[in-house]
Amino acid sequence: MPHRSRLAARTATLTFTALVLTGCAGAGAGVPAASPASSGHGAVDGATEVSEPPLALVTIDPAGTVRQLDLLDETVAELGEVPSSSRASTDGRYVFADSGEGVAVIDSGRWTWDHVDHFHYYLAEPAMLGEVPGRGPATVATTLSSTTGSTGVFFAGSGEAVLLDTAAMSRGQLVERFRLETEPHDGMIVPIGSYALVTQPQGGVAASVTVLDEDGVPGATADCTQARGTVTTRVGAVIGCADGALLATLVEDQVQLERIPYPEVSTAPPATTLAGRGGRPTVAGTAGDRAIWLLDTRERSWTLLPVDRPIVQATAIDDEAQHVLALGADGRVVVIDGATGALLSQTEPLVAESLATDAAHPTLIADQPRAYLNGPAEHVVYEIDYADAARISRTFETPTSPALLAETGR
Template sequence: MRSRITLFALTGALIVSLAACAPGSAGPSSSGSSDAGHGAVAGAEEVAEPQLGLTSIDSDGAVRHLDLLDESVTDIGEVSSPSALTTDGRYLFAQTDDGIEIVDSGVWTWDHVDHFHYYRADPAVLGSVPGDGTAAVATTNLSTTGGTGISFADSGDAVLLDTQALSKGEIRELFRIEREPHEGLVVPVGSFALVTEASDGVGTSVRGYTADGEATGLAEPCMAPAGTITTRVGAVIGCQDGALLAHVDGDDLRVERIPYPAGTTAPPAQSFDNREGRPTVAGLAGSEGIWMLDTRARSWTLLPSPTPLVHVTAVDDEEGHLLALAQDGRVLVLNGDDGSTLAETAPLVAESLSSDSAPTLIADQHRAYLSAPAEHLLYEIDYADAARIARTFETATEPAFVAETGR
């Protein structure tokens, strides 16, 4: 049944939501799965069911959480007006004029490989990390351990945050390294991080560092690095000629190179997206197609685009589904083997795309979520059921950025 719900603030509403199981970590030794805490944090409640919600920030910086179980809404607080957003499934990292402001949604999942633990706590606006210029944020799939990387383009500062401290409401920098300014990356990998380096303002390589900022001696070429994502296999960094796949082996940081297929002329992927933690990731090959990277098989596949696209994400389920957002506002369900269209919606976000309002398309185990900022709507889509619109939520303000949290 399709329903339409108006979002409004409920005083004292409890953030309780329903979520798909969050997937894994960057390699066996960096998963933290042997941690006796199992993702527990003092003051948090462990619950029997997975949590799921949509946490949004409007154009003025107001932060709200939609509980997808009881459809209540909680006002969390305010940040400065955002220009971009990154999430790890618990925290929201909002780009502002002065750096990155961090919101804790208060819901998360701990992946223990063969089972999961689910938690909820009070949401909060945690504070900010100062920095100059566009910031690239890289996270892992665990929200109570490891690190979170931030690379500031104008200053060149490479910052690694202590994610365990974040889980306690504290913003603590493990290191801040000065580099030549460039559009780079700081990618956490277990107790290490890969940091891009540049020449003449263009990224040329990545170098390994310990969590306290000491160089490990590992260095790998990576021209024009762009895009990063963590799967259950490892952390991916996009390069002009392919990708680097990093994981921790024992006490050592390891990096493998996965080159694009020989003879390819398609543009490299500039970003990657998937159902969190799954081995397969997807990215646009410019206007020429869709790159699929199977991190388990260490292989690329180039699929044709059925129509001009603005975003693509790999569901990586048994059916091999891909989800794509078309330039005309339709959501497409694609066959991961040949790129053919299996189902599609009507043009849901045409107004947002024509006004550069940046819709967000998110996939989880059972549903997809699409924000329609200009239309003041959020859509829940059952992609396995012919792209059926399962629920539609009206929003009181423009949901400029939306993250699925609790996963």
């Protein structure tokens, strides 16, 4: 039977300011420590290395209250408050909350360092790092590292492209490597190594992508009509284009841009968002509301999977069973075979009320071996075992609406 737990705060709320704040004690109480954090391998001063991923869910309610649920021991901490936000994103450690007038940065104090053949896991005190100022909806682009490199923030209203120093964030500071002005448009700045990719508009719409060096000096440019959606996979950084995707990789410390076109025979709409399990090569996006695009960045190929119902979100698992998850317009989570497109299993309608409400936007998150889905109108967060016939393994009730959801610690 599904497990139901009460997601209620047990620590005092902190006040949000533009300064670094120390988070609540007691995070990750259920994770045994392996050893003190040492230099390198994703460690930072004050962090403790632990023996397993310190997984947690961060929720932000409509008033801006930030809570973190430890998925191992089910304890909950209130981390602080941010301005009321319309969307959130994460790199697995930091949560970026977009208010339309800036992006608040929350350090969950949990992260995984990926060394390809093995991993290191860390716990530190959570903190509210402050706000990156900007105007209009923001697009945040991250890498696979929470302690090195950069993080990109692009503000559509002002056309400002900001590159943040991720290593400084790991020390509790918001430091801008540079801030560039472009024509206002729905664009992005995507970090890769010591470089970044920034969209260039034509007629107010992103039309190309330019490589920037660590000082913001432009280099090579590639066409990318109607650039929408970005994600970093184990292979490289991806930007969606009207005719396919642009894949950026590092070859001998230089950025190499490759075009991955959609199949010529396809008339399906392009994917405007791409999502998948962190650190894997395959990502997914909706192709209209009746199909899913799968992009394998390792094979440089697209696959189109028709679905038997209207869907609103899709995400790739990229496991041996080739699971692909989608959120149906009726509120069900469906599990699809990524090789054949066959329906493997489905849940009951879990978030139908939220999908019928313009102000509520459920988010489906893929992990291994679970997926997570928030019901803002239902005041619940679901944990779904997609490999076990889409079984609801746990249901967490929330004291306020979990309007925004992010997973941390992975």
